Amino acid sequence: MAWNIPELITGAIVPLLAVFAFTLPLLAKVFGEKKFPGIWALIASIVAAIMSTYIFAVVWRTGKDIVYGFGGWPPPIGISYEVDPFNALIAVFTAWIMVLISIYSLWYNRHFDEPEWYYILLIGLEAGMLGCLYTGDAFNLFVMIEVLGISAYALVAYHKHRGEAVEAAIKYGIIGATATTLYFIGLVIIYGVYGTLNMGQLSLLNTEIYYQRPDLIASMGVATLLAVSLALWVFTYKSALFPNHFWLPDAHPEAPTPVSAALSGLVVNIGVYAVARFMYTIFGPASTIAPYYRDAVLTALFVMGFVGAFVGAIMMMAQKDLKRLLAYSTVSHTGLLYMALAVGMSGVPQAAVALGLAAMTYHVLTHGLGKALLFMSSGVFIDSAGTRDLDGLAGVGRRYPLVSASFIIGFLSLMGLLPLGGFFSKLMLYQAFMEAGMLVPALAVIVVSAISVLGYAKAMYSVVFATPTKEHHEIKLYGIHYMLALMAVGLILLGVLYPWISQGLIHVANSSLIGYGVREYQDAFVKAFHALLGR
């Protein structure tokens, strides 16, 4: 049989990361325990990044979804990975940011007394994220969320002598475990009602029932609604949507800085992705929960996003701790993401939905990059000043001009200033709401940005422009500032290339989440089923 390289790479990428994590203790015994783990994690992340880029290139060029049945089993029988442009794009983004975070971790290495555990957990985090993105099986998503979750809890508690870190991890862990257990109950209900766990088949069954068996909708709708709402709780929990955001301002500041960057910049997106996958691909406009329940769910998401965006922006002003301020900014931006996600209610024209989802994807990219950049550069300042307090940090930025410049570019992008990525993603959000005829959310985007300017300005002012009140000790950067500058350039590029990017993202949204994109997702499943069955 002929080799099918793109499929094989799709299937190999996440198990390969698992193998990288599994072999690390063994190899660390052989090659030394101080330096080797970091390098091994870097190699792992680079391999994953290259493979995910290749997958994205193939999906983008051929315009067809890749379905990989593990063990050669056809999809509903075995587990399959299903890659469409939407998750391929987010996976590429995640993988490359993880490369940067791995490099930064090498620089941050001196904070770790036994680094191998940290790097195993970091690889586990990456495997969890990529698995959540690529998987085409609802139960596998549960497993991958747990992989992601447990490495996140352990990484938050990594500075174990700080009571705050342990407390944050406990809060995060207990409610997170409850949420995932409830997701399991939701999955059991889905299996009970639909008899399958494959996302493609669920989507297909939903469409068939919607068009051919309307008599079943009423009875199945209730159970499906319950299952979906149980599932959405864990997703919104992982992405810190408003009432579930309580753990984030505690956990993110207490985690080691590179982990804060990963949690704020990437893990949040996984929840958003999963909600989009559930609400658009699986339980889309033509499904058993349509039309009333689905609108209700989206409205609830919208309201929570709306409140979250404001709460985050307002709480940001009151913060004295730099990392905590950034964490509240994440709450605010997650709110914006969910507002964009909720655009696909019944009655909204498809073009507006596509625009909204494209804007959401765009905002995922600009916010993720910007937030990772901000956390990493604030890590430099915090190390230099020896405190996270904004007063103690006063003027520390003057010692590191390149880092400060990147830091400011990151803030300006989150604020939404003209040539930077953040401006254009917010612009697209605004346009999407206007086109969908939602005036209030469109204005809310602007108002939230305006409120958050106060918080951002405070942080920028004290770190860079204020006069130093005390002597900060110099720390060696080892070229890490060039990496941060590169990320700042990336933010500028995301803004400058807006016309091409926006077109591309609208295409991504169209070909993955709505209309013919969903049909393609179902078709890819059916084709893979027949191909793998071999008859």
Added chain:
Amino acid sequence: MITLSEYFMTILITCMIVNLGLALYGVFFKPNLIKKIIALTILGDTANTFALIIGYRMWVAGVPSRPPVFTEWRSNNPLLLLVFTKTAVDPLPQALVLTAIVIGLAVTLFLVFLTLQAWKIYRSVDMRDIKRLKG
């Protein structure tokens, strides 16, 4: 008129649902961390029981349903395989529960270690004593 088996099934499901509610109450409203973790394990076990009920098979004509193990495999007899297929319970929920149990165990284990660490620092496992963070 309901049959006896339906009646018992109703009792089972009712107990399970009440258990679920109580476990959630425990997780959210008990201040003691150990009690929270115990409530969490009860929640997990209830979920697993639910999955097993979903995958169970009622007895066909009074013949007990059998576990999904094809013990007569050495005979290579398609007829026995057919009988097996017609009487065994659904193996998928069992496999899912197996995975969920291990995952629940792993998370519980880690939470216990976190609680131990919290006790070392705060000398207490009560959430009312462990609140340095603003929340």
Added chain:
Amino acid sequence: MNKPLSWFVVSVLAFIAYIVFTGSITPYDIVTGLAVSLVVGGLFATITIEDPVKVFSPVRWAYLIAYALYYFFVAEVKSHLDVMYRILHPKMPIRPGIVRVPYDVETDYAVTAVANSITNTPGTVVVDIKPEKKLFYVHWINVETIDPYEARKRISLAFEQYAKKVFD
């Protein structure tokens, strides 16, 4: 200490456990059973057994069988009857108390065998042991005497005689 021999003995024990638990003897069971029991034997050779040569003495095995016969058919029956009598008697003639009972066997296995024999027969339970003084503390349902040597004669002497032959 004779390690290869201990290894062999422990392996045989593990192999028997493996086959009994598995409940079938196909070539697969035998091969995997041998592999597992060899590994287990290697791990526990120096823990489980101190002097493996004793295992190969037919006299000891004969005494072990005699011990078992005596224990199951004489000691157990006697003490069961005794306890039954005490329970069924309308006045319940019991006099519970803890007595000191010295013992005179050497090896750990012998001590354990005696102690477990005492505990397993109804009416008497070993509650503590002082190896350095060679004393059992036995809870007795009907304390007939508190003289240690007299108590020993009533409770454990028969067991000790067999255990000495089997294990010491």
Added chain:
Amino acid sequence: MRRWIGICVLILTILGLSFVVAANINTLVPTTNVRTLAEIYLKYTYYPWDKYFTAMSPEACTSIVWDFRGLDTVFETMVFYLAIIGAIALARGVPLKLPKEIKRDLGLSLIVKTVTKIVPVLIIAVAGSIALHGHLTPGGGFQGGATAAVAPVLILVVFSQFYLLKRGVNKNSMLLLRSIGLTGIGITAFAAVLIGLATGHYAFVLQNQPKPLAPDVSLPAFVGGQLISGSLWFFNFFEFLAVAAGFTIVFLLITLPEKLAEAKEEKHVVEVEEG
């Protein structure tokens, strides 16, 4: 107030779930038939008449766990692994080493100790049987490993931790064993692909028996006439090693004498800096 909210949530949960079960009584309550997917699993778990569509294991659960849905289990193993790594990370800086002086007469009484000399032998033999017959009878690597880990726990309780440490059962050696087991799982997951690369045939990740799209690569279902179900046997074996070692690490860490742990930690606290 808090309590009332809690009770309201509780009642709502119960009523809501009851409503869902009642509304879907046909699908959520067992009937005499199982779902189509389940019938496929039951039929093809051991189906020697079609070598392209079977897991070749009479135990349907094990074949789902390690073959049909093997990916779940590999990552379930990873969750367990990461939890143990997290636990080790929380216990780092606390040396699991033999102190110079050990108080004598640690542990329980002579009788318990003597019995504990024999029982672990039987436990591990039984555990091995559970693990190695995972593809034939209920059980498997995880269950076997968990059973085997009872032996060190018994020794730990009865003889004290130092007895284990003196015999080389410490965190590092167990981690090494665990890593070997996990590496074995990883290699088994990629075994078909590796064989395929070597022979030039296409193969799938986590493949066990030949498949229509990869007919040339498979792991042997029979060895010497005995059923081992291809990759299932290897998965069970390596999982057994990994889980037994993993639980041993956990129990070693959690039973560390508290005074010893804290004495070492206080020295450590000084070195920690702002995160």
